[in-house]
Amino acid sequence: MHKTRLEAFSDGVFAILITILVLELKAPHGANWDALSPLWPKALSYALSFVYLGIYWNNHHHLMHLVQKVSGGMLWANLHLLFWLSLVSFATAWMGENHFAALPTALYGAVLLAAALSYFLLVTVIKHQQGPGSVLAQAVGKDWKGKVSPLIYAASIPLSFVSPALAMTGYVAVALLWLVPDRRIERQLN
Amino acid sequence: MHKTRLEAFSDGVFAILITILVLELKAPHGANWDALSPLWPKALSYALSFVYLGIYWNNHHHLMHLVQKVSGGMLWANLHLLFWLSLVSFATAWMGENHFAALPTALYGAVLLAAALSYFLLVTVIKHQQGPGSVLAQAVGKDWKGKVSPLIYAASIPLSFVSPALAMTGYVAVALLWLVPDRRIERQLN
């Protein structure tokens, strides 16, 4: 099995997932500020999810860079990740439409948590396949970002019922964590 | 005609088909459990169809691996398969919205059956083109999975009118059958 076709399919899914997000941003019926302004929670949720899917695409890109051979298990672990990422648009729409109410904000965190864990699973499957001296294991190293992120998501889920604003702060903080370039990994890759 | 462009187009269609499924999972208007919980039949149907399209993509991937030359007949047999797979999202939405009622569950099986038969047709067209000593014929072998699956679909269609739950068990069983890796084929391919 060729890596290129797995990448092409994943790129296609990423491209569609990041693009259909905007379909939830429906044009309001009025033509004035009063019609446009209630859209801000949807617009904000949209921007955050766009960044998250961008981060996943970026990380997936780097991950595939370190894969030489595709196995059946890797393929399904990859589809499993895409499944959870496909639910981001649903969770984004629900959270935006309900102005960051408690349960939708918690569900958004649950989808992010499931995506993070399935990314971790994908990395583990690849490392396991590469065996001792795995190129990926060396490149990823201790991966503190990958370990801290699910903890913050897991904490944000119950926190949503206390203060959705605090939970949102957690989601934004994790996104910023990944946006800041990690020089060590880039050095290893170049 | 180059195989790469047929693969690229098919990958694009697979990626879109698997992703637009989620568009049927509309965000509910309320923000509480009472609004979310009625979605479970849609969510379950979504997950099952996601797995089915993943299986088809996976099998299509392996199939194309064994193709050297693309003919006009193969191209149309491929489009014919994609046509039936494109109806999966319609059947999924209808079945999920009607909580696995008899007719929608039967139609879901009919679409799966049509897709299975058109996959079989595609395999036959490729084998015929490759002639005696076909690489594909050897790799596929007796293909008991490919023969058992349409039988289970065909049995599940009338069964839907007796017990939709039993028909659904049939659809889930076939999906599991394909998810379990087939060591013999993988060995031949590696």
Place this chain on the structure above:
Amino acid sequence: MHKTRLEAFSDGVFAILITILVLELKAPHGANWDALSPLWPKALSYALSFVYLGIYWNNHHHLMHLVQKVSGGMLWANLHLLFWLSLVSFATAWMGENHFAALPTALYGAVLLAAALSYFLLVTVIKHQQGPGSVLAQAVGKDWKGKVSPLIYAASIPLSFVSPALAMTGYVAVALLWLVPDRRIERQLN
């Protein structure tokens, strides 16, 4: 400019156009035959448009095969073709929803006519660029199919106001004309 990226973009657009057609096939609210059966004009229109987009993708594929170098004019002629093909989903939905009423059936023909003319324009731009002794000019030859098709579309547009069934017969006839493989072209290409 590389041909591969023009092909990749066009393949992406073709894959999306052929797939979003099915989004117009909305799941009915009831779960019985009375709910399903009124969908037949939509399902029929869907199948016809799926075949048409498949034919265009197929022909586009062959056309690009004979292109060595991409010019700015070719790129815009290609986008112009994709523009008209993008309106197929709109015309399909309107025609299907109105059970092949006169005006929607005429508009469907008008979109097919515009697509056929823009395909002809794309071929002309490529031939002009390749100059005398053009590989494409030789492969296409007299192209009677390409000349007959727009005539049938043009005749079907006014015919829609007399008998939509006759106009539809024209659209189906042209589709069949292209589905039947043209041995001479295939011979030249192989």
Place this chain on the structure above:
Amino acid sequence: MHKTRLEAFSDGVFAILITILVLELKAPHGANWDALSPLWPKALSYALSFVYLGIYWNNHHHLMHLVQKVSGGMLWANLHLLFWLSLVSFATAWMGENHFAALPTALYGAVLLAAALSYFLLVTVIKHQQGPGSVLAQAVGKDWKGKVSPLIYAASIPLSFVSPALAMTGYVAVALLWLVPDRRIERQLN
């Protein structure tokens, strides 16, 4: 990081963005001219946005041609551009639905302005990475089109509140500016 995967992802997003535009062009319920004719502002907006996305894809294509190595910054600048371009469909739908009312026409200009500035940012990031003697810096040269366009957008935003028709003239003028092939750049590239 390979340029091909960045191109593939971007092509996918461009292909989807240009195609989902047409989803806003909903089939009217009636089957006569009175039902069809009110769609003209939507159809016009659609055509303009299709051309704009075509121009961006075209320019992006040329830009990537001059990139040898992809950096993290370039990747995010690229995603940032795609983010603003993803809002074109929203702005198009709002403007078309409200028959070129003042605020939607201004917002359309604001999205075009944000896209133009993020394109400029992407070019700057690439030039900065390539350092002195940058291939891109030489090819782009003074880039008067890239400098005039945002000025026209910026002028059209307040102008929308005086005369939306004048603002629209500005948007159409910029599109025509880019449609006319720029011989110097093509010469440099060939």
